[in-house]
Amino acid sequence: MSRTLADIDDDKPAFAQRQLGTRTERETIDRALTTASAISADDRARALRRLQENADAFLDFDVLEDRERAGL
Numbered sequence: 625m626s627r628t629l630a631d632i633d634d635d636k637p638a639f640a641q642r643q644l645g646t647r648t649e650r651e652t653i654d655r656a657l658t659t660a661s662a663i664s665a666d667d668r669a670r671a672l673r674r675l676q677e678n679a680d681a682f683l684d685f686d687v688l689e690d691r692e693r694a695g696l
Contacts, residue, residue, distance in 0.1 A: 637649050644659075646652040675682065 637652055640656055641647075641649070641652040644652055644655045646655055
């Protein structure tokens with residue numbers, strides 16, 4: 625395994641750590657790189673587009689509204 629040193633803005637690792645729920649900077653960087661390499665922007669855009677186009681088939685809005693009113 626190789627090591628790479630990079631100058632990174634101090635605020636970014638702390639923010640990423642909170643977002644990812646990681647405990648160490650090393651774990652944060654590893655998780656961020658794993659996530660970034662597994663999910664491309666195109667994949668996310670395609671999935672969002674599919675959800676938007678098919679929301680009625682995926683979601684029962686009446687049930688969701690009833691649950692929201694019930695505080696669930």
